[in-house]
Amino acid sequence: MFLQHLLNGITIGGSYALIALGYTLVYGVLKLINFAHGEIYMIGAYLGFILISLLPAMPPFLQGSLPLFLLVVFGIAAMICSLYGFYLEKICYRPLRGAPKLTPLISALGASIFLQNFVMISMGAKDRIFPQTIGMRAISLGGVSFTPLQLTIIFSSIALMALLYWFINRTRLGTAIRATSTDPFMAALVGINVDTVISVTFMAGSFLAACAGVMIGLYYGSINFTLGYLGGIKAFTAAVLGGIGNVPGAMVGGFLLGIIEALGAGYFSSEYKDVYAFFILIAVLVFRPAGLLGKRSDERA
Amino acid sequence: MNARNLRHDLFFYLGILLICVPFLKIHTLYVLPVFLGAWGLRRFADFAGENRLMVTLRERTVNSVLAHRRVTVGLILAVALLIPLGASDYLIEVFTSVILYAILATALNITVGLTGVLVLGFIGFYAVGAYTTGILTAKFALCGFWIALPLSGLAAMLCGILLGIPALRLRGDYLAVVTLGFGEIIRIFLTNLNGLTGGPNGILGIKRPSFGLFTLDHPRDFYWFALAVLSLVILIVARLVDSRYGRAWIAIRENEMAAGALGINVFRKHLLSFSLSAFFGGIAGSLFAVKQGFISPDSFTFYESVLILCMVVLGGIGNVAGSVTGALLLIAAPEFLREFSLYRMLVFGAVMIAFMVFRPSGLLGSRVIAQEIKDRADDGP
Numbered sequence: 001m002f003l004q005h006l007l008n009g010i011t012i013g014g015s016y017a018l019i020a021l022g023y024t025l026v027y028g029v030l031k032l033i034n035f036a037h038g039e040i041y042m043i044g045a046y047l048g049f050i051l052i053s054l055l056p057a058m059p060p061f062l063q064g065s066l067p068l069f070l071l072v073v074f075g076i077a078a079m080i081c082s083l084y085g086f087y088l089e090k091i092c093y094r095p096l097r098g099a100p101k102l103t104p105l106i107s108a109l110g111a112s113i114f115l116q117n118f119v120m121i122s123m124g125a126k127d128r129i130f131p132q133t134i135g136m137r138a139i140s141l142g143g144v145s146f147t148p149l150q151l152t153i154i155f156s157s158i159a160l161m162a163l164l165y166w167f168i169n170r171t172r173l174g175t176a177i178r179a180t181s182t183d184p185f186m187a188a189l190v191g192i193n194v195d196t197v198i199s200v201t202f203m204a205g206s207f208l209a210a211c212a213g214v215m216i217g218l219y220y221g222s223i224n225f226t227l228g229y230l231g232g233i234k235a236f237t238a239a240v241l242g243g244i245g246n247v248p249g250a251m252v253g254g255f256l257l258g259i260i261e262a263l264g265a266g267y268f269s270s271e272y273k274d275v276y277a278f279f280i281l282i283a284v285l286v287f288r289p290a291g292l293l294g295k296r297s298d299e300r301a
Numbered sequence: 302m303n304a305r306n307l308r309h310d311l312f313f314y315l316g317i318l319l320i321c322v323p324f325l326k327i328h329t330l331y332v333l334p335v336f337l338g339a340w341g342l343r344r345f346a347d348f349a350g351e352n353r354l355m356v357t358l359r360e361r362t363v364n365s366v367l368a369h370r371r372v373t374v375g376l377i378l379a380v381a382l383l384i385p386l387g388a389s390d391y392l393i394e395v396f397t398s399v400i401l402y403a404i405l406a407t408a409l410n411i412t413v414g415l416t417g418v419l420v421l422g423f424i425g426f427y428a429v430g431a432y433t434t435g436i437l438t439a440k441f442a443l444c445g446f447w448i449a450l451p452l453s454g455l456a457a458m459l460c461g462i463l464l465g466i467p468a469l470r471l472r473g474d475y476l477a478v479v480t481l482g483f484g485e486i487i488r489i490f491l492t493n494l495n496g497l498t499g500g501p502n503g504i505l506g507i508k509r510p511s512f513g514l515f516t517l518d519h520p521r522d523f524y525w526f527a528l529a530v531l532s533l534v535i536l537i538v539a540r541l542v543d544s545r546y547g548r549a550w551i552a553i554r555e556n557e558m559a560a561g562a563l564g565i566n567v568f569r570k571h572l573l574s575f576s577l578s579a580f581f582g583g584i585a586g587s588l589f590a591v592k593q594g595f596i597s598p599d600s601f602t603f604y605e606s607v608l609i610l611c612m613v614v615l616g617g618i619g620n621v622a623g624s625v626t627g628a629l630l631l632i633a634a635p636e637f638l639r640e641f642s643l644y645r646m647l648v649f650g651a652v653m654i655a656f657m658v659f660r661p662s663g664l665l666g667s668r669v670i671a672q673e674i675k676d677r678a679d680d681g682p
Contacts, residue, residue: 032474033474033478046323046324047323050323080320080323083316083319083320084320087316087317087320090313091654091658092654092657092658095658096657096658099661100417101473101474102413102417102419102473102618103657103661104657105419105473105474105477106419106610106614106653106657107653107654107657107658109421109607109610109653110649110650110651110652110653110654110657111650111654112650113607113646113647113649113650113653114647114650114651114654115650116646116650117644117646117647117650118321118324118647119324121643121644121647122324122325123324229603233478233481233482233485236478240475240478271493272489272493274485274489275485275486275489275490278482278483278485278486279482279486281478281479281482282467282468282479282482282483285468285471285475285478285479286467286468286470286471289471289475
């Protein structure tokens with residue numbers, strides 16, 4: 001039973017981690033929390049739904065090969081969501097750079113409400129059911145049952161994290177992002193275009209969030225326009241748990257939160273499943289604001 | 302306006318429209334006029350900001366209102382008192398809602414506007430107040446409304462203190478998220494603690510208060526009662542703003558470190574403003590419970606928190622009159638625009654962004670904040 005909960009927790013945790021990375025990356029370069037990030041994830045889920053529903057209309061070579069088709073779905077959803085991230089930054093954050101902290105926070109909240117209602121109006125307030133595509137037949141192995149879908153989700157989330165790690169640590173743009181998050185002023189002095197870096201950061205975060213959205217849609221089978229609110233809060237908790245601004249921290253925090261939630265729901269009470277995240281959030285912020293892997297900084301939270 | 306500007310705008314809006322395509326259905330093509338409107342407003346804002354005539358006109362109006370403050374307040378109060386005499390019962394109910402939200406917005410303004418602390422779970426205090434009254438007067442019928450009313454305020458205040466002691470050590474965004482978590486935790490507990498709160502079904506049969514033989518049954522009487530409470534709350538807050546406490550709060554908002562260096566106990570002043578605002582939130586909740594006669598967790602969602610925040614932002618952060626104006630606009634206006642109720646929250650979101658970007662000080666903004674934002678923008682990041 002324990003292993004079963006653990007596996008379910010890791011599946012969910014992978015997507016929490018992907019969303020949490022978006023929070024952490026943006027916090028790194030701008031030192032603010034992108035409150036509308038959860039909505040990007042929700043939009044990703046809806047784009048996944050729209051694209052997968054289009055399967056019968058796809059060219060035959062895509063219909064024939066499921067992995068290729070899923071890759072295309074993930075790719076297109078992620079691209080469009082990156083643009084959402086780009087515009088979000090451009091409209092809600094860029095004009096407010098340098099303003100008091102309350103101002104971008106409220107505009108982000110506004111963006112979050114706007115996007116949520118935009119999707120609600122166009123896609124309807126009812127749950128949307130994902131078409132069944134990938135195998136849901138459970139495989140049992142040593143008392144633990146899992147579906148091929150679960151394995152796909154776990155592996156693709158790990159692959160995406162590896163991709164991000166490579167991007168941050170091995171590419172020129174990644175180096176620029178790291179430089180900007182260390183010291184934006186110095187980064188500008190050595191010739192880094194800070195505006196571009198910030199845009200790219202938002203786009204990278206949205207890319208990952210969109211993938212997480214498609215995964216969650218496939219995993220739960222149904223999506224709703226309010227998905228982004230709770231998902232966003234939980235991923236934020238994961239980012240704080242690992243230490244906000246810290247990339248490996250967000251990954252660890254995401255998996256940890258998923259596992260805690262699955263174990264909590266399994267052994268205590270599933271009615272209070274959503275409360276665990278909030279309690280962890282408050283506890284971490286109060287007792288160790290720097291998170292598990294974060295450095296203690298002078299400016300407290 | 303030059304051609305380059307126009308081209309830039311065109312690309313900008315086209316790009317947004319393009320990414321919206323997957324979600325566009327025929328009726329969502331309403332988005333188009335929204336874009337056109339946004340573009341027009343932006344141009345108008347540019348024009349109004351620079352045109353001398355517009356600027357002087359605006360300043361004249363503001364100055365004359367400020368010069369005759371007592372007269373203005375008296376006039377508004379007189380109109381508010383007379384409304385129920387000419388209005389239908391339905392309209393009176395709407396205005397009673399406006400008053401309840403005005404109390405909430407005024408209360409939230411103490412933390413958001415005066416001390417500069419963003420609270421996103423304010424509805425939690427409202428819920429605690431409403432449920433305290435519901436449980437005391439209806440569920441277990443322990444006491445009457447007049448005892449439950451202050452107890453509701455105190456219960457919310459206690460929650461405020463218990464939350465504030467750990468949470469107020471955090472700053473800005475983190476504090477906002479912790480308060481959001483608080484609001485959610487309250488709601489989830491209300492839904493699941495069946496024995497105490499009636500679970501998802503809530504509490505029924507909360508009676509209207511009475512003065513001896515005289516019951517506030519008629520909407521009109523209850524309206525006047527709520528108006529009296531609102532006036533009292535506004536009076537207290539307005540006096541506080543001018544007191545030592547208010548000055549300390551504003552000093553903290555403007556620069557926490559400098560305020561601390563001047564000998565202000567920042568944490569205690571924060572806690573005071575937080576618990577006071579929770580207290581008024583609880584009082585409003587109690588009024589809500591007796592107004593509706595029925596409460597359930599559905600009335601206390603995150604959206605309500607956002608709605609109240611919207612009022613504060615729209616009216617002008619840190620401005621008491623602004624909070625009331627915000628409540629009036631956001632509660633009364635949708636009642637008259639029922640056909641557009643689907644688009645209400647969509648518009649709220651857009652308005653919140655627009656105000657932050659173009660007019661962070663709100664409709665009746667306090668000058669201090671506006672100046673501060675301008676100065677910081679001039680200094681650069």
